[in-house]
Amino acid sequence: MTSALQLEFLDLRHFSAQHLHPLLEEESALWSQRLHWDYRNSASLVLQYVESHLLSGYAALDQGRVCGYIFCIYENNKAVIGDVFASRRGVDESAAVAIELQLIDRLLETLQHTPNLSRVESQLLLHSHDLHRGPFEQAGFHLYPRLFMELDLRPPELPQTSSAARPLATEGPGGGHYRPWSSSDFDLSPQVITSAYAGHIDSEINDQYLSQGGAQRFLHNIVRFPGCGIFEEQASWVLAAPNNETLFGLLLCSRVSAGVGHVTQVCVPPEFQRRGVGENLLQHCAASLRAGECHAVTLTVTEQNASAVRLYRRLGYRVQHSFDAMLWEKRPG
Numbered sequence: 001m002t003s004a005l006q007l008e009f010l011d012l013r014h015f016s017a018q019h020l021h022p023l024l025e026e027e028s029a030l031w032s033q034r035l036h037w038d039y040r041n042s043a044s045l046v047l048q049y050v051e052s053h054l055l056s057g058y059a060a061l062d063q064g065r066v067c068g069y070i071f072c073i074y075e076n077n078k079a080v081i082g083d084v085f086a087s088r089r090g091v092d093e094s095a096a097v098a099i100e101l102q103l104i105d106r107l108l109e110t111l112q113h114t115p116n117l118s119r120v121e122s123q124l125l126l127h128s129h130d131l132h133r134g135p136f137e138q139a140g141f142h143l144y145p146r147l148f149m150e151l152d153l154r155p156p157e158l159p160q161t162s163s164a165a166r167p168l169a170t171e172g173p174g175g176g177h178y179r180p181w182s183s184s185d186f187d188l189s190p191q192v193i194t195s196a197y198a199g200h201i202d203s204e205i206n207d208q209y210l211s212q213g214g215a216q217r218f219l220h221n222i223v224r225f226p227g228c229g230i231f232e233e234q235a236s237w238v239l240a241a242p243n244n245e246t247l248f249g250l251l252l253c254s255r256v257s258a259g260v261g262h263v264t265q266v267c268v269p270p271e272f273q274r275r276g277v278g279e280n281l282l283q284h285c286a287a288s289l290r291a292g293e294c295h296a297v298t299l300t301v302t303e304q305n306a307s308a309v310r311l312y313r314r315l316g317y318r319v320q321h322s323f324d325a326m327l328w329e330k331r332p333g
């Protein structure tokens, strides 16, 4: 590979799917190895958007071959940087990271000079904590370390002494009952999300948690769109009020590869917190996944969210990887 200085950087919309296909195949293998995540569905979505010349971002070219890419998605006055990746083939990790840093630099410069864009969010799940700190910090971003945690669902690994060994509760506080998710819960869920995340650090990182409309978009992406694995209705659980018209807690789970589930959301409104709801939702989810022949369940959590991290550790989840979430907001005026 030529030195990073000889690379060319071009708008992603110049390219078609076939130019990026080998890179995304390589990236998919890394997602699978590092996070047990079958990235092929997400990769094919990215390729569809590239093919339609709808995806904003940059490609890095080495002697005419695409060796790296970065993309973002616009949502009103916000941009979300979805991914950055440079090929590791034939180069060491640091050379690939150097290309990723240049891609980030370019995209940030573009975004920060885009009129009416007041917010940029990103979570680079595949990449380790601190690896891409430089350009984000220089551009005035705030960084939030996050953890990728995993629970082994195979029997010998279960924490036998913990509450995991007890039968699962079917009834919860407020006269509520635990039951699997049903499609009618979709409309009841934004309210749970906005109340659980009011004033919470995660709603700084993801402003969808701050409004009903934002929470609806979040749910749409998780439940109806295959961007973050395939939604697993049977392993998603709620604590429903006796009349089934309100939820006192919810957990959403997706299948991210043949034997692995991923908790994409778990939240409980403040008035029902610290009464065992979070623990029960997680235990029901683990039992459903085990019954569905999954061998592991994963989740991500902001390191600063100490009580959630404590809960997951207590249930046997272990940290496998740490990564960063990034946020930039334009100063008013």
Ligand SMILES: CC(C)(COP(=O)(O)OP(=O)(O)OC[C@H]1O[C@@H](n2cnc3c(N)ncnc32)[C@H](O)[C@@H]1OP(=O)(O)O)[C@@H](O)C(=O)NCCC(=O)NCCS
Binding pocket: 196, 197, 200, 202, 266, 267, 268, 269, 272, 273, 274, 275, 276, 277, 278, 279, 280, 300, 301, 302, 305, 307, 308, 310, 311, 314
């Ligand atoms: C994280 C979250 C889902 C946990 O849900 P929860 O229902 O409060 O969880 P639990 O009640 O099972 O456990 C929380 C704590 O309450 C304690 N607790 C449980 N039942 C209790 C009871 N009857 N009396 C006193 N304490 C109790 C637990 O021991 C645990 O204590 P710890 O913080 O010292 O470990 C919830 O706090 C939440 O929605 N937070 C905002 C959103 C969020 O952070 N989601 C996770 C993102 S990764």
